[in-house]
Amino acid sequence: MNYNDSYINLLIQRCLDRTATAEERKVLMRVLKYTDNEQIEAKIVAAFQQTQVRLEPSDSVWTAIEKQVAQEVPVKPIHKSSAVLQFVKYAAAVLLFLMIPLYFFRDALPPAITELKLVREVNDIFKDKTPDASSEEFAEEIELLLSQDRRVNLLGSDSAVLANAEKSIRISHSDNQISYTLQDSTTWLMPSATVYHTIKVPYGKRFSVRLIDGTTVLLNSGTELRYPINTQQQDMDLYLTGEAYFDVAKLQNRKFNVHVLGNRLKREHIVQVLGTQFNIRAFRSDKQNVTTLYEGAIQVSGLASTPVRLEPSKQITVDQHYAIATADLQMSSAWRNNVFYFRNIPVDEVCLELERWYGIKVIYNKSKENKKVLAQISRNKSLIEVLDMLAQTNDIKYDFRGKEVILTD
Incomplete structure (x- = not known):
């Protein structure tokens, strides 16, 4: 898979200014995931670290990814053929997802999360997004x-x-x-x-x-x-x-x-x-x-x-x-069976259910009447997977703003 520098530059720029097509986004993801060219990897990472780019949900995501990689990987030279390099690529791929509004990657996100098996890592990132650390409901202990x-x-x-x-x-x-x-x-x-x-x-x-x-x-x-x-x-x-x-x-x-x-x-x-x-x-x-x-x-x-x-x-x-x-x-009985069961449930009540399970703050900005949700989803799925399913099946958009998840019609 060979792409010249000018084409990579074009893909990066289109993703940053949100004009990239679904196919172009997939191409950039494949490049990041499979390339052995360290210059291309560095170029993509540097592009998403630019200070003039509005990162979403926040700069802390990059810090969280770096910490997670540091925990998993001893500090030593990384060889291209090592499994460690693959983990770094995968973490960078998730970073790329998180730093661009998630609904732009809706067609690719669930397979990536499943393939990379990064549910725990993604959940660790969202631990920093608790709205009130002193709240008993958002505590870390029983x-x-x-x-x-x-x-x-x-x-x-x-x-x-x-x-x-x-x-x-x-x-x-x-x-x-x-x-x-x-x-x-x-x-x-x-x-x-x-x-x-x-x-x-x-x-x-x-x-x-x-x-x-x-x-x-x-x-x-x-x-x-x-x-x-x-x-x-x-x-x-x-x-x-x-x-x-x-x-x-x-x-x-x-x-x-x-x-x-x-x-x-x-x-x-x-x-x-x-x-x-x-x-x-x-x-x-x-x-x-x-x-x-x-x-x-x-x-x-x-x-x-x-x-x-x-x-x-x-x-x-x-x-x-x-x-x-x-x-x-x-x-x-759905909660005892480890399932979210929404049968014509208003979105603001769905927000409360997600808050209680994932320990994050979810806000619903409704345009008119409160939309009703019909869905049955395993609670074993990550927050991003659940949000993506709700978005696809119930015409709901979602975004991350600081320490909050925002749902809109």
Whole structure:
């Protein structure tokens, strides 16, 4: 594959001033990826480092790529035939994608990302784009608040102290779950005062808690749950903000209550169960809270003069009022199946879902009415792949501006 210098110069200039055709862009990508000519490589890199060029999303992308290459590659001379040289080319190719508005490369981006297997590297780049480092939702750790205001990062080495952290209670910790059991299985707990723990799961993470009574709770990203650890057969009161799936242990003559907080748009209420499986979606930023029942029976108090009962495959939606309807079980369980499931969902709600999973800020600049999205996409895909699919199938443009992803009609 031989191209003269003048043609390479022309391709670079057309890409920079955004007049290149799709074929010309592909040619430049092939040149960058496969050439053994160090002068051509240097020319392309230098062109995209010019100070007069408006880099997108920002100059920090180049720094992030350089750091990533430095981590993967020891500092030593690079021979043309080495696998290291190929990695550098691939990283440079991704850099080229990132520095030109992404929608210009929509026809080539997904194959490149898949082929280069740089999902992790791309995600590392976007770690720098968290809008507020002090926000709990955008934190890097899964935090567990113990009694006496002690704190443990469940992703850190200090989680080893959990086993004997609470009297009479054994806490077991694996990568994605903590479990509570009695230190002595032959005795029953008779607590004089209820001891609570609180777990905070940031954006981009999920976690599971197995309570002392055998109930399992799967927590979605951006979720906080406060729960008792020393009540075994007594009534249990839990407090949820975010989204969680409950598989409640069946115990006779006790109440299991999930308190769902309210605000000026949504009424506070309590989901009461005996033993059942259900999902509660109650993020602060959502306009409505939704409880979906899979099996068993629940009742919701605080909404009417008497508790409102719910049957399996039904859901109750709560704002200032409430409504009961047949549930879309595929939609309510999609997050547990590691899928984005958008069925005529407004784009601004799609933005919130992407924020919670990828830990970035997404803004929707709508022109008129809020566009509805219809899509089903694996959560294993990188942010860029998801954005590219949404753009192709739902006529949505996207761009990166500083620390934000901007979606437009």
